[in-house]
Amino acid sequence: MRGATHAKWAALATAVALAATACGGGDDSGGGGGADGIVSSSWGDPQNPLEPANTNEVQGGKVLSMIFRGLKEYDPKTGEAKDMLAEKIETTDSINFTVTVKDGWTFSNGEKVTAQSFVDAWNYGAALKNNQKNAYFFGYIEGYDKVHPEKGEATADTLSGLKVTGPQTFTVKLTQKFSTFPDTLGYAAYAPLPKAFFDDHAGWLAKPVGNGPYVIDSYSKGSQMELKRWDDYPGDDKAQNGGITLKVYTDNNTAYTDLIAGNLDLVDDVPAAQLKNVSADLGDRYINTPAGIIQTLSFPFYDPAWNKPGQEKLRQGLSMAIDRDQITQTIFQKTRTPAVDWTSPVLGEEGGFKDICGDFCKYDAAEAKKLVAEGGGIPGGTMKISYNADTGSHKEWVDAVCNSINRALGNNTACVGNPIGTFADFRNQVTTQKFDGPFRAGWQMDYPLIQNFLQPLYYTNASSNDGKYSSEEFDKLVDQANAESDIPKAVGLFQQAEEVLRDDMGAIPLWYQNGSAGYSERVGNVTLNPFSVPVYNQITVK
Amino acid sequence: MGRYVARRLLQMIPVFFGTTLLIFLMVYSLPGDPVAGLFGDKGASPSTLAELRHKYGLDQHILKQYWDYITGIVLHFDFGTQFRNDRPVTEVLGDAFPVTIQLAALAFAFELVFGIGLGIIAGLRAGRLADNAILIFTLLIISIPVFVLGFIIKMVFAFQLGWIQPNVSNDQLLSEMIAPAIVLGGLSLAYVARLTRTSMAENLRADYMRTAVAKGLPKRRIIGVHLMRNSMIPVITFLGTDIGALMGGAVVTEGLFNVKGVGGLIYESITRREGSTLVGLVTVLVVVYLVTSLLIDLLYAVLDPRIRYA
Numbered sequence: 001m002r003g004a005t006h007a008k009w010a011a012l013a014t015a016v017a018l019a020a021t022a023c024g025g026g027d028d029s030g031g032g033g034g035a036d037g038i039v040s041s042s043w044g045d046p047q048n049p050l051e052p053a054n055t056n057e058v059q060g061g062k063v064l065s066m067i068f069r070g071l072k073e074y075d076p077k078t079g080e081a082k083d084m085l086a087e088k089i090e091t092t093d094s095i096n097f098t099v100t101v102k103d104g105w106t107f108s109n110g111e112k113v114t115a116q117s118f119v120d121a122w123n124y125g126a127a128l129k130n131n132q133k134n135a136y137f138f139g140y141i142e143g144y145d146k147v148h149p150e151k152g153e154a155t156a157d158t159l160s161g162l163k164v165t166g167p168q169t170f171t172v173k174l175t176q177k178f179s180t181f182p183d184t185l186g187y188a189a190y191a192p193l194p195k196a197f198f199d200d201h202a203g204w205l206a207k208p209v210g211n212g213p214y215v216i217d218s219y220s221k222g223s224q225m226e227l228k229r230w231d232d233y234p235g236d237d238k239a240q241n242g243g244i245t246l247k248v249y250t251d252n253n254t255a256y257t258d259l260i261a262g263n264l265d266l267v268d269d270v271p272a273a274q275l276k277n278v279s280a281d282l283g284d285r286y287i288n289t290p291a292g293i294i295q296t297l298s299f300p301f302y303d304p305a306w307n308k309p310g311q312e313k314l315r316q317g318l319s320m321a322i323d324r325d326q327i328t329q330t331i332f333q334k335t336r337t338p339a340v341d342w343t344s345p346v347l348g349e350e351g352g353f354k355d356i357c358g359d360f361c362k363y364d365a366a367e368a369k370k371l372v373a374e375g376g377g378i379p380g381g382t383m384k385i386s387y388n389a390d391t392g393s394h395k396e397w398v399d400a401v402c403n404s405i406n407r408a409l410g411n412n413t414a415c416v417g418n419p420i421g422t423f424a425d426f427r428n429q430v431t432t433q434k435f436d437g438p439f440r441a442g443w444q445m446d447y448p449l450i451q452n453f454l455q456p457l458y459y460t461n462a463s464s465n466d467g468k469y470s471s472e473e474f475d476k477l478v479d480q481a482n483a484e485s486d487i488p489k490a491v492g493l494f495q496q497a498e499e500v501l502r503d504d505m506g507a508i509p510l511w512y513q514n515g516s517a518g519y520s521e522r523v524g525n526v527t528l529n530p531f532s533v534p535v536y537n538q539i540t541v542k
Numbered sequence: 543m544g545r546y547v548a549r550r551l552l553q554m555i556p557v558f559f560g561t562t563l564l565i566f567l568m569v570y571s572l573p574g575d576p577v578a579g580l581f582g583d584k585g586a587s588p589s590t591l592a593e594l595r596h597k598y599g600l601d602q603h604i605l606k607q608y609w610d611y612i613t614g615i616v617l618h619f620d621f622g623t624q625f626r627n628d629r630p631v632t633e634v635l636g637d638a639f640p641v642t643i644q645l646a647a648l649a650f651a652f653e654l655v656f657g658i659g660l661g662i663i664a665g666l667r668a669g670r671l672a673d674n675a676i677l678i679f680t681l682l683i684i685s686i687p688v689f690v691l692g693f694i695i696k697m698v699f700a701f702q703l704g705w706i707q708p709n710v711s712n713d714q715l716l717s718e719m720i721a722p723a724i725v726l727g728g729l730s731l732a733y734v735a736r737l738t739r740t741s742m743a744e745n746l747r748a749d750y751m752r753t754a755v756a757k758g759l760p761k762r763r764i765i766g767v768h769l770m771r772n773s774m775i776p777v778i779t780f781l782g783t784d785i786g787a788l789m790g791g792a793v794v795t796e797g798l799f800n801v802k803g804v805g806g807l808i809y810e811s812i813t814r815r816e817g818s819t820l821v822g823l824v825t826v827l828v829v830v831y832l833v834t835s836l837l838i839d840l841l842y843a844v845l846d847p848r849i850r851y852a
Contacts, residue, residue, distance in 0.1 A: 045626070045627065046627060047580060047582075047626055047627065048580065048626075048627060048628070049627060049628045056581065056582055056584060057582055128589055128590065128593060129593070131590055131593050131594050131597065132590070133580065133581055133586070133590065135587060135590060136585075136587055148587065148589060148590075149589060150587070150588060150589055151588070151589060152589075205628075220712075221627065221629060221633070221637075222629075222634070222637050222802060223637070223712045223802060224712045247711075247712055248712070248802065249709075249800055250796065250797050250800045250801070250802065250806055251797060254708075254709050254797070254798070254799070254800035255800075257696065257700075257708045257709060258708060258709050258800070260701070260708075261700060261701070261707065261708045261709075263707065263708075263709070263711065390813050421573070421574075421813075422572075422573075422574050422579075422812075422813045422814070422815065423579050423813070424574035424575055424576050424578065424579030424813070424814060424815050425572075425573040425574025425575075425815075426574070427574075427575070427578045427579050427581070427583075428573070428574045428575035428578050428579075429574075431575075431578055431585070431586070441583065442583045443583065443584075444582075444583070456584075456585070462585070463584070463585035463586075463587065464583070464584050464585035465585070466585065
């Protein structure tokens with residue numbers, strides 16, 4: 001009898017344990033990708049809710065590129081901004097713009113895309129209360145300081161610079177001259193939003209509705225999203241496949257092994273560890289193309305020790321002490337290209353990409369040593385390059401850069417890496433100016449314009465000017481370039497500004513990052529756009 | 543006995559508050575700003591940062607944050623919101639735990655069946671060939687790091703032989719879980735086998751065994767009841783604490799086989815400084831530990847009649 005009592009209590013405790021651990025079931029139904037022209041593609045859990053003005057990284061960007069079309073669309077090959085929903089965008093003074101939205105476009109729920117759809121979406125994106133991470137995009141529009149003040153409460157709900165003047169027309173008034181403003185409008189943050197977004201926000205987030213060539217069929221957060229071709233899509237870039245299934249992977253290595261095993265059609269980020277095997281595994285089904293991403297070393301200009309006159313020689317010397325060719329080949333297996341300016345090759349020559357850095361970006365140990373000495377030497381004798389150690393392969397290249405500098409200067413203690421445990425901590429220290437030496441900086445362009453590579457990063461007190469670089473001449477040239485309505489002339493002015501940046505060596509350009517992808521034999525016509533996002537709608541299924 | 547169980551269950555309450563507070567304070571003391579990390583390499587507008595901090599309560603005093611968090615859990619079963627993706631933490635836990643429980647249960651069954659099985663064989667034939675073979679086998683498993691074992695299993699069985707899928711798909715089929723479960727349970731299997739072997743080999747020479755043999759009991763009864771029951775106590779102790787380890791400590795295995803479970807979530811929450819998610823995860827794991835240790839203590843009494851709980 002004793003045993004029976006034990007058993008009873010044990011059973012009770014088991015029941016308690018089960019009740020405590022049962023936490024509901026996750027629903028993960030879905031196909032394995034395969035039949036009927038569905039392409040399965042690797043994905044990572046988006047960092048932010050999928051609102052257009054709240055998505056600032058590639059994973060969320062993949063979805064937005066499929067379900068939204070804005071006034072402009074960037075050509076996947078050339079990066080040129082072409083009219084998409086815009087009938088025309090007119091201006092006479094580069095401040096006041098009149099936008100005419102094409103007739104005949106609808107959202108996939110049937111609602112018409114009107115001028116109001118844009119104005120509502122932009123007002124939502126700019127308003128402080130909505131906590132949109134890309135709100136600064138609307139900073140050029142008049143009234144932004146009212147809806148999104150630097151400090152304190154917002155004093156207006158809508159941007160005073162936006163006015164709907166007709167069913168399909170609206171006007172935009174900027175606070176300053178910005179001739180290339182229309183070309184920025186291809187960025188996802190400027191996408192139109194349907195009424196459903198505002199009326200049933202939670203419902204919309206659970207299953208976003210847009211006006212792009214795909215509609216979201218099902219979305220289980222954290223694991224999978226199924227997108228189907230929208231047959232009534234009015235644009236001429238209709239999807240060439242039946243749909244895309246985005247599958248979340250724990251890391252790009254597991255995604256790559258699933259591609260090799262035939263369970264996945266497309267991996268858009270080939271892990272560094274697999275680059276050696278890529279040609280054996282995939283042959284010509286591997287693509288490696290330039291993307292609008294540049295890696296630089298920023299300097300702490302806020303630190304008096306690093307902001308003395310004459311130190312531009314020190315910075316230029318350090319730049320020349322870095323053997324970019326060797327590092328990109330051995331560490332990155334040529335998935336990075338040594339930088340020759342502060343922009344990106346995806347801009348093309350017309351867009352402003354030009355070898356401006358010249359000899360300062362070429363390895364020359366003797367000259368480097370001389371310049372560093374002329375520039376007063378490294379403050380404190382040793383400099384620490386700070387980076388976050390949790391993501392990317394930053395440790396490898398920072399160590400390589402330091403080795404290169406130490407070798408060139410003939411001093412083993414000139415440069416050491418300073419790993420910071422997590423990205424969150426790294427960014428916190430960057431934005432609060434805690435570093436007393438150079439730190440890594442990466443910039444992924446928002447739109448393919450030379451302005452986007454220069455102004456947000458090096459203009460005095462710009463949003464991402466973390467090193468607090470400041471040059472009156474640079475600022476003046478950028479202002480002039482923005483006011484210049486002739487595009488080639490504007491680009492020339494930006495390049496002049498870049499020359500100022502070179503003479504100061506406001507940041508050391510390291511290399512341009514490429515986008516890489518591998519795909520299965522089932523699919524074809526796979527390309528990456530300049531944002532290193534696959535051009536999903538062009539993929540064909542065999 | 544009933545009073546004993548009730549007392550143990552009541553003891554869980556202070557442990558629950560203590561661990562949640564400790565973890566909460568530890569996450570709080572981690573360096574970095576979880577909200578600034580959301581903006582990537584780009585600069586964040588100070589007013590948006592302030593708004594987000596306010597939204598997640600990060601601008602409050604740490605003890606006030608803890609108080610709000612705990613009242614949310616106790617009163618509304620609300621574990622807060624993840625900074626990433628703005629998802630409710632209960633939903634995140636609800637996605638991760640079923641997968642992890644499935645994986646841990648498989649791994650546990652694997653180590654239980656094979657570990658004890660091998661241990662019995664080795665224990666009964668102590669010093670002979672089978673014992674030595676099992677000794678070498680377990681030594682091998684213990685000395686191979688988990689990720690090496692995982693890679694080897696993936697290479698051989700998924701790519702060269704093609705018997706299994708290399709990764710767990712989003713459907714989380716049971717057949718796909720077998721390989722990660724073997725990798726996860728492998729190490730503990732070796733320990734279980736060794737514990738069982740030693741315990742059995744020792745008890746074989748015990749007085750009560752000699753008595754049982756002298757009484758002329760059938761061999762099956764001697765080994766199955768007298769020997770096994772007494773030899774299982776250290777093994778059960780190990781198995782019990784291992785359940786929690788299998789659930790929370792599978793970071794490497796989960797990453798290798800694309801299992802979206804608790805281990806990976808814990809790792810990610812730490813690097814992102816996601817206090818609310820981490821505390822939620824750890825709270826559930828603490829409850830699992832507490833309940834299994836209670837079960838084990840109760841099982842002692844079943845196995846050894848000398849143990850009594852008032």
